[in-house]
Amino acid sequence: SASITRAYSGTSEDRGSESSLGNLVADVQLWATSNPSFAGTPAQIGIMNPGGVRADLAFTGDGTVTYKQVANVQPFGNTLVTMDLTGAQLKAVLEEQWQPDGASRPKLHLGLSKDLSYTYVRDAPRGQHVQEITFRGTVVKPGDTFRVVTNSFLAAGGDNFTTFAQGTGRADTGMVDLEATVRYFEA
Numbered sequence: 001s002a003s004i005t006r007a008y009s010g011t012s013e014d015r016g017s018e019s020s021l022g023n024l025v026a027d028v029q030l031w032a033t034s035n036p037s038f039a040g041t042p043a044q045i046g047i048m049n050p051g052g053v054r055a056d057l058a059f060t061g062d063g064t065v066t067y068k069q070v071a072n073v074q075p076f077g078n079t080l081v082t083m084d085l086t087g088a089q090l091k092a093v094l095e096e097q098w099q100p101d102g103a104s105r106p107k108l109h110l111g112l113s114k115d116l117s118y119t120y121v122r123d124a125p126r127g128q129h130v131q132e133i134t135f136r137g138t139v140v141k142p143g144d145t146f147r148v149v150t151n152s153f154l155a156a157g158g159d160n161f162t163t164f165a166q167g168t169g170r171a172d173t174g175m176v177d178l179e180a181t182v183r184y185f186e187a
Helices: 020-032 067-073 087-095 162-166 177-186
Strands: 045-048 079-086 116-120 130-135 145-151 168-176
Touching (some): 020 045, 020 177, 087 130
Parallel strands (some): 045 145
Antiparallel strands (some): 079 168
8 A cells, every 4th residue: 555665765775674574574474484385484573674674565557466466576586494492502593783994884774573572772882782582472491492484695694794693493484575475465
C-alpha cells in the first residue's frame, strides 16, 4: 500500500540508520527458514546487512510487487545460512555495526526481524554501544542461544561482522535470498 524504503539522509542513502526495507528483508529471511515447508531447524531471528539492499521497493500501480522489483532489491544471489549464536555473540554482532577505524562507513545498521530489539548509546566507546537486547520482550542473557538466519555474505563475516563466522550448527539452506523473497510475496 506504500513504498518500503532504505534509510536516507536528505536524498542520499544512509546505511548507518535503520531501514524499514532492511527490517522487512530480515523478516522475509526468517519466514523462509521457519515456515512449515522449511525442512531445517527453524530460525528465530533474521538479520540483514544494509549494503545487501540495493533498491527501494517502490509502490506502483495497484501495489503488485514484481519479480524485477525484488531482484533489484537483492541482486547478489546470496544463499540463506542458519546458525546458532549465543546472547553474547548476538551482542557482539550488534556492536559490530559500529565499524572499525578506517572502514568506509562509521556504522552499518543491520536490518532485524520483528521479535528482536535493542537499545544503544550512539556515541559510547567502542564495544559499549549496545545496552540491552530483548527477544519477544524478554531480556537476552549472554548464555542464551538463538537460531539465526542471515545471508551467506554476512555468515562468512562480510562487512566486518566477524562474529557471524563463529556461529555453530551452521547450515547453508541453498535457498537464494531472491527466491525466498519471491516465495514470501507469493504467499
